Amino acid sequence: MPRWSGETVWSARAALDHLLGPAVIGADPTDIADVDRRMELTCRHNWFAKAAIEMACWDLAGKAAGKPVYELLGGPARPLSVRCRFSMGAYDPDRSRNRARELVEEGFTTIKVKVGGPAEKDLERVRIVREVIGPDLDIVIDANCGWDVDTAIHCVNAMEPLRLSLVEQPTPDGDFSGIARLRSLTKPPVMADDMCFDLIDAEELVRHQGCDVISVYPGKNGGIGRSKQIVEFAGRNGIACSIGSNLEWDVGTAAMAHLVVGCPNMQVEKFPGAMLGPEYHEVRVVKNPISIAGPIVTITDRPGLGVDVDWDVVKSHRIEA
Numbered sequence: 305m306p307r308w309s310g311e312t313v314w315s316a317r318a319a320l321d322h323l324l325g326p327a328v329i330g331a332d333p334t335d336i337a338d339v340d341r342r343m344e345l346t347c348r349h350n351w352f353a354k355a356a357i358e359m360a361c362w363d364l365a366g367k368a369a370g371k372p373v374y375e376l377l378g379g380p381a382r383p384l385s386v387r388c389r390f391s392m393g394a395y396d397p398d399r400s401r402n403r404a405r406e407l408v409e410e411g412f413t414t415i416k417v418k419v420g421g422p423a424e425k426d427l428e429r430v431r432i433v434r435e436v437i438g439p440d441l442d443i444v445i446d447a448n449c450g451w452d453v454d455t456a457i458h459c460v461n462a463m464e465p466l467r468l469s470l471v472e473q474p475t476p477d478g479d480f481s482g483i484a485r486l487r488s489l490t491k492p493p494v495m496a497d498d499m500c501f502d503l504i505d506a507e508e509l510v511r512h513q514g515c516d517v518i519s520v521y522p523g524k525n526g527g528i529g530r531s532k533q534i535v536e537f538a539g540r541n542g543i544a545c546s547i548g549s550n551l552e553w554d555v556g557t558a559a560m561a562h563l564v565v566g567c568p569n570m571q572v573e574k575f576p577g578a579m580l581g582p583e584y585h586e587v588r589v590v591k592n593p594i595s596i597a598g599p600i601v602t603i604t605d606r607p608g609l610g611v612d613v614d615w616d617v618v619k620s621h622r623i624e625a
């Protein structure tokens with residue numbers, strides 16, 4: 305999403321057609337470090353576009369070895385079924401109340417509420433969700449960089465009676481000392497998401513003691529290999545990771561799920577993540593969609609990413625550059 309990462313479907317397509325694609329022609333797709341190096345030499349950032357090629361290489365490498373990608377990442381660290389949280393928009397009070405009720409009925413035990421707007425409205429929304437879901441389920445908030453640091457500190461402390469399990473990206477992108485100040489003045493664990501694209505961002509978060517958890521995912525972080533690097537670096541520094549999402553379709557979601565299963569420090573049991581993207585789309589883009597039942601997402605042990613693209617569906621949704 306342009307406002308989120310700066311990339312667009314059109315810019316990704318142009319980067320793939322004119323820069324990244326030509327750069328990897330002739331490379332060995334199972335030498336993923338080389339593919340990554342070639343892409344890095346062509347352009348900075350463009351993480352989602354780069355991830356498309358990188359994830360495809362993991363799929364090929366897995367198929368060539370006859371192994372699921374999570375095996376290539378080190379073997380399963382957890383079951384192939386993973387419980388997710390639901391992310392609820394910054395709705396008005398009535399819609400928030402109804403949506404929260406529906407989510408409890410669907411079996412969600414962690415509900416993320418979007419905030420980051422006017423403080424009073426955010427407070428009211430979170431208060432309503434707590435009222436509806438009762439005392440036992442978990443509430444996470446995500447401000448998506450929408451608050452300034454002082455507003456974020458005020459809001460998180462004002463929400464203290466509502467018992468937040470996690471506070472996601474409460475402060476602006478790039479402000480490592482700001483998020484550290486918030487963390488030192490508030491109680492719930494803090495997750496960095498929109499400000500952590502690469503390993504250097506993760507290193508800055510650690511240096512500033514800015515977070516307890518990092519949200520990682522192959523699209524945002526430029527591929528499965530780069531995500532794994534961040535997850536392992538975080539683990540060595542006592543920081544948990546969980547899976548985030550930009551509402552990916554089945555291919556991206558499969559990559560996310562393999563990362564979760566293959567990396568011990570993807571602590572989704574303690575900090576449930578988001579892998580429900582395919583549910584947001586009207587059609588599925590693979591012949592064998594990932595199983596999504598309420599909050600439970602399940603992948604298979606088939607080789608590669610375990611999904612086969614349905615090219616007829618892809619063609620009917622192709623965007624002309």
Ligand SMILES: [Mg+2]
Pocket residue numbers: 446448472473497498519548
């Ligand atoms: Mg987020």
